[in-house]
Amino acid sequence: xxxxxxxxxxxxxxxxxxxxxxxxxxxxxxxxxxxxxxxxxxxxxxxxxxxxxxxxxxxxxxxxxxxxxxxxxxxxxxxxxxxxxxxxxxxxxxxxxxxxxxxxxxxxxxxxxxxxxxxxxxxxxxxxxxxxxxxxxxxxxxxxxxxxxxxxxxxxxxxxxxxxxxxxxxxxxxxxxxxxxxxxxxxxxxxxxxxxxxxxxxxxxxxxxxxxxxxxxxxxxxxxxxxxxxxxxxxxxxxxxxxxxxxxxxxxxxxxxxxxxxxxxxxxxxxxxxxxxxxxxxxxxxxxxxxxxxxxxxxxxxxxxxxxxxxxxxxxxxxx
Amino acid sequence: xxxxxxxxxxxxxxxxxxxxxxxxxxxxxxxxxxxxxxxxxxxxxxxxxxxxxxxxxxxxxxxxxxxxxxxxxxxxxxxxxxxxxxxxxxxxxxxxxxxxxxxxxxxxxxxxxxxxxxxxxxxxxxxxxxxxxxxxxxxxxxxxxxxxxxxxxxxxxxxxxxxxxxxxxxxxxxxxxxxxxxxxxxxxxxxxxxxxxxxxxxxxxxxxxxxxxxxxxxxxxxxxxxxxxxxxxxxxxxxxxxxxxxxxxxxxxxxxxxxxxxxxxxxxxxxxxxxxxxxxxxxxxxxxxxxxxxxxxxxxxxxxxxxxxxxxxxxxxxxxxxxxxxxxxxxxxxxxxxxxxxxxxxxxxxxxxxxxxxxxxxxxxxxxxxxxxxxxxxxxxxxxxxxxxxxxxxxxxxxxxxxxxxxxxxxxxxxxxxxxxxxxxxxxxxxxxxxxxxxxxxxxxxxxxxxxxxxxxxxxxxxxxxxxxxxxxxxxxx
Numbered sequence: 001x002x003x004x005x006x007x008x009x010x011x012x013x014x015x016x017x018x019x020x021x022x023x024x025x026x027x028x029x030x031x032x033x034x035x036x037x038x039x040x041x042x043x044x045x046x047x048x049x050x051x052x053x054x055x056x057x058x059x060x061x062x063x064x065x066x067x068x069x070x071x072x073x074x075x076x077x078x079x080x081x082x083x084x085x086x087x088x089x090x091x092x093x094x095x096x097x098x099x100x101x102x103x104x105x106x107x108x109x110x111x112x113x114x115x116x117x118x119x120x121x122x123x124x125x126x127x128x129x130x131x132x133x134x135x136x137x138x139x140x141x142x143x144x145x146x147x148x149x150x151x152x153x154x155x156x157x158x159x160x161x162x163x164x165x166x167x168x169x170x171x172x173x174x175x176x177x178x179x180x181x182x183x184x185x186x187x188x189x190x191x192x193x194x195x196x197x198x199x200x201x202x203x204x205x206x207x208x209x210x211x212x213x214x215x216x217x218x219x220x221x222x223x224x225x226x227x228x229x230x231x232x233x234x235x236x237x238x239x240x241x242x243x244x245x246x247x248x249x250x251x252x253x254x255x256x257x258x259x260x261x262x263x264x265x266x267x268x269x270x271x272x273x274x275x276x277x278x279x280x281x282x283x284x285x286x287x288x289x290x291x292x293x294x295x296x297x298x299x300x301x302x303x304x305x306x307x308x309x310x311x312x313x314x315x316x317x318x319x320x
Numbered sequence: 321x322x323x324x325x326x327x328x329x330x331x332x333x334x335x336x337x338x339x340x341x342x343x344x345x346x347x348x349x350x351x352x353x354x355x356x357x358x359x360x361x362x363x364x365x366x367x368x369x370x371x372x373x374x375x376x377x378x379x380x381x382x383x384x385x386x387x388x389x390x391x392x393x394x395x396x397x398x399x400x401x402x403x404x405x406x407x408x409x410x411x412x413x414x415x416x417x418x419x420x421x422x423x424x425x426x427x428x429x430x431x432x433x434x435x436x437x438x439x440x441x442x443x444x445x446x447x448x449x450x451x452x453x454x455x456x457x458x459x460x461x462x463x464x465x466x467x468x469x470x471x472x473x474x475x476x477x478x479x480x481x482x483x484x485x486x487x488x489x490x491x492x493x494x495x496x497x498x499x500x501x502x503x504x505x506x507x508x509x510x511x512x513x514x515x516x517x518x519x520x521x522x523x524x525x526x527x528x529x530x531x532x533x534x535x536x537x538x539x540x541x542x543x544x545x546x547x548x549x550x551x552x553x554x555x556x557x558x559x560x561x562x563x564x565x566x567x568x569x570x571x572x573x574x575x576x577x578x579x580x581x582x583x584x585x586x587x588x589x590x591x592x593x594x595x596x597x598x599x600x601x602x603x604x605x606x607x608x609x610x611x612x613x614x615x616x617x618x619x620x621x622x623x624x625x626x627x628x629x630x631x632x633x634x635x636x637x638x639x640x641x642x643x644x645x646x647x648x649x650x651x652x653x654x655x656x657x658x659x660x661x662x663x664x665x666x667x668x669x670x671x672x673x674x675x676x677x678x679x680x681x682x683x684x685x686x687x688x689x690x691x692x693x694x695x696x697x698x699x700x701x702x703x704x705x706x707x708x709x710x711x712x713x714x715x716x717x718x719x720x721x722x723x724x725x726x727x728x729x730x731x732x733x734x735x736x737x738x739x740x741x742x743x744x745x746x747x748x749x750x751x752x753x754x755x756x757x758x759x760x761x762x763x764x765x766x767x768x769x770x771x772x773x774x775x776x777x778x779x780x781x782x783x784x785x786x787x788x789x790x791x792x793x794x795x796x797x798x
Contacts (some may be wrong), residue, residue, distance in 0.1 A: 060480065183691035184683035188504050191680045194669045201666050202681055203652025252764075 025168035046276040047165040055217035057268040063193035063260030068238040070129035081144035082233030091151040099222035106218020110211035136236040155230040193260030252303035321348035330379030339365040341541040357538030363521040367490040405486030412490035414463035414771035439738035469500035585637040609789030657736030660747035670721035675702035682738040
C-alpha cells in the first residue's frame with residue numbers, strides 16, 4: 001500500500017499520464033499514429049537528445065547545471081569531422097578519441113565549477129561562448145562535409161529491427177542508472193545535490209565528485225556528438241543551438257528539477273519523448289516555428305510549476 | 321487574581337493518540353506557570369495551536385472571560401494578542417542586520433500616513449525602555465552579534481511594550497546556559513511585578529522549578545496534574561513526567577579504564593582566546609570531558625578539526641600519524657567525527673529519511689568492486705540497522721527534518737559510526753534535550769567506550785560531564 005502511494009506521488013505516473021493523453025489526442029486526430037514502427041522512428045529521432053539529457057540529468061542531480069551542452073556537441077562534432085576528413089583517422093578510432101575528448105572537456109567544466117565559487121549557470125554560459133567559438137574556428141565557420149560512408153550507414157543500421165542509436169541510448173540509460181543507483185559514487189552525486197556542505201561534513205569531497213559528474217556528462221556528450229555526425233552527415237558549427245531549453249524542459253517534466261538531489265534518469269528520457277512528440281504534434285498541426293518556441297517555454301514553465309506543486313505535497317510532516 | 325487564559329477540552333484530533341487530547345489549562349495574572357513534559361508530550365503543540373499554526377479540532381478558549389469555540393479551525397494570533405496573550409518561541413529572532421533599537425521600533429503598528437514621519441521619536445522611546453530593563457545592552461548593537469537568549473529577552477520586551485498580559489515562552493529555557501537562565505528569570509520577575517503572567521515550557525527537572533507558582537505536568541497530550549509551589553518535589557515531578565519510576569543519570573556506571581594508546585593528539589594549538597599554545601590528548605577507550613562554560617576554547621578546537629581555520633598553527637596526530645585538515649571532509653576521512661550543536665543543520669540531509677542518511681554515510685564502506693553497493697547491504701542499512709538500535713519505528717519513514725532533535729543526535733552518531741569514524745567530538749549534544757532522552761544519549765555515548773574508539777565531550781554543564789567522563793579538563797587547560 002505504501003509502495004502504491006509512493007508510486008502515485010512520484011513523477012513517473014504523472015509523466016506517463018501526460019504521455020498517454022498526448023498519444024490518445026494524436027490517435028484521435030491522426031488515426032494509425034500509434035504503431036510499433038512509428039514508435040521506433042520516434043525513439044530513433046529523439047535518441048541523441050535523450051543521450052544529451054542523460055548527461056544533463058546527472059549534472060542536475062548533482063545540483064549543478066550545464067548550459068554549454070549545445071556548444072560542446074557542436075565543437076566535438078567539428079573536431080570529429082576534422083579528425084576523419086583532414087587527418088584520415090578511421091571513424092571508429094575518431095569516435096573513441098571524441099568520447100575521451102568530451103570527458104576531458106567535461107572535466108574542465110567540472111574543475112572550474114568546483115574551484116570557482118560562482119554558480120555553474122554563469123560559468124557554463126561563459127564556457128559555451130568559448131566552445132561555440134572554437135567550433136567555428138575549426139573550419140572558419142563553415143560546415144565540414146565528406147563523412148565516410150561507414151559512419152553514415154551506422155545511423156541506419158539495425159539489430160533485430162532496433163536501430164543502433166536506440167541500442168546505444170539503452171546502453172547509456174543502463175550505465176547512468178547503474179552508476180547513480182548502485183554505486184557509492186551515485187549516492188555521493190545525490191548527496192552533493194541535496195546539500196553540498198552536509199556532504200562535506202559527511203566526509204565527501206564535493207569538488208572531486210563534481211569533476212567526475214561533469215566528466216561523466218562529457219562522456220555522454222561525446223557519444224551524442226558522434227551519433228549526430230552520423231545522422232546529419234556533416235558537422236555544423238551551429239548545430240544543437242538552444243538544445244538546452246529542450247533538455248531543461250525534459251528534466252522538469254521528468255521530475256529532476258533544478259534543486260538537485262533527486263530524480264531518475266529514465267524519467268528524463270521519457271521527458272525527452274514527451275517533448276519530441278509535442279514538437280511533432282505541433283508540426284502536424286502546422287504551428288509556425290516561432291510559435292513553437294513560445295509553446296516550449298510554456299511547457300517548461302508548466303512542468304516547473306507542476307514539479308514544485310508535487311514536491312510540496314510529497315513531504316508531509318507526521319510530527320505531532 | 322484575574323483569570324487571563326482558560327483552555328477547556330482542547331483536542332487536535334478525535335483519536336486518543338492526538339497530540340493534544342482534551343487539554344485544559346488556567347492561568348492567572350502575575351503568575352509564573354511551568355508547563356513541564358518530555359519532548360513530544362504536547363507542550364509545543366499547544367503553542368502551535370495558540371499561535372494559529374495547527375488546527376484545533378475541538379475545544380474552548382476563554383480570553384478575559386469571553387468564550388471562543390473551536391471546531392476544526394485555526395486560532396487567530398491577532399485575536400490572542402488583542403486579549404494580551406503573546407507567544408515567544410525558540411524560533412523568535414531579530415532581523416540580523418538591524419540594530420536592537422531599529423528592530424524594536426519597527427514593531428509599532430503604523431498607519432499609512434506614518435510613513436512620512438520621523439521614526440526617530442519611536443526609537444527614543446525604545447531606547448528608554450531598553451535602558452530601563454537592560455542597562456548593559458547597547459541599543460545600537462547589531463542583532464546578528466547577540467546570543468539567542470538576548471533575542472528572546474528582546475522578544476519578551478517587545479511583547480510587553482505591545483501590551484502583553486500573559487507571555488508564553490516555548491522551548492527557550494532549555495537552550496539557555498545557567499547564566500542566561502538567571503538573567504532571563506531576573507527580567508521575568510521584574511515584569512511579573514508589573515502584573516504580567518508567564519507560562520514557561522520546559523522538558524526537564526531543574527532547581528528553578530521550585531520558584532514557580534504552579535507547575536503543570538503534561539504527558540501524552542493531557543495535563544496530568546498541577547503541583548503548587550509549596551508541594552513541589554523533584555522526584556514526584558519526574559515520576560509524573562515519565563509516568564513511572566525515574567532513575568537519574570548517575571545510575572550509569574562509570575568504569576575506570578586503563579589509559580590506552582594515544583588515539584588523538586592536538587599539539588601546538590594556538591588558542592585565539594589566551595594566545596598560548598595548548599595540547600590535547602585523547603586515549604583509546606576514553607571519554608574525555610571538556611568543561612567550557614564560555615564556549616571559546618572549544619570553538620577554536622572545533623574550527624581546527626572541521627577545517628574552518630586552516631591557517632591556525634597546530635599539529636594533529638591520529639593514531640600517531642600526522643593528518644592535515646584544511647577542508648570539511650578531511651575530518652571524517654581522518655577518522656574524526658564532529659557532532660556540534662553549532663553545525664547541527666549541516667550534519668544531515670534534511671530531505672532524506674534516517675535510513676537514507678545512513679545509506680549515504682555507509683556507501684563507501686559497504687561498496688565492493690568498482691564502487692558497487694550490494695542491494696542486500698543497502699536494504700539492511702535503510703530498513704534494519706536503525707531499528708536494531710532502538711530508533712522508533714514511526715520516525716524511520718519520515719524526512720529527518722521532521723524528527724526530534726534528540727533523535728537527530730542519535731542518528732548523527734550512527735552516521736559517523738558508519739562512516740568509519742573512531743574519534744567522536746561531541747559539543748553540547750544534549751543541550752535542550754529532555755531527561756529521558758539525555759539518559760538514552762548518555763548510554764549511547766557510553767557504548768562508544770571501547771578499544772580503538774574515543775570520545776571528546778564538550779559541555780557548558782560541569783555536572784553533565786561529571787556523570788561519566790574519565791577525565792575532565794577545564795577551558796584554560798586546553
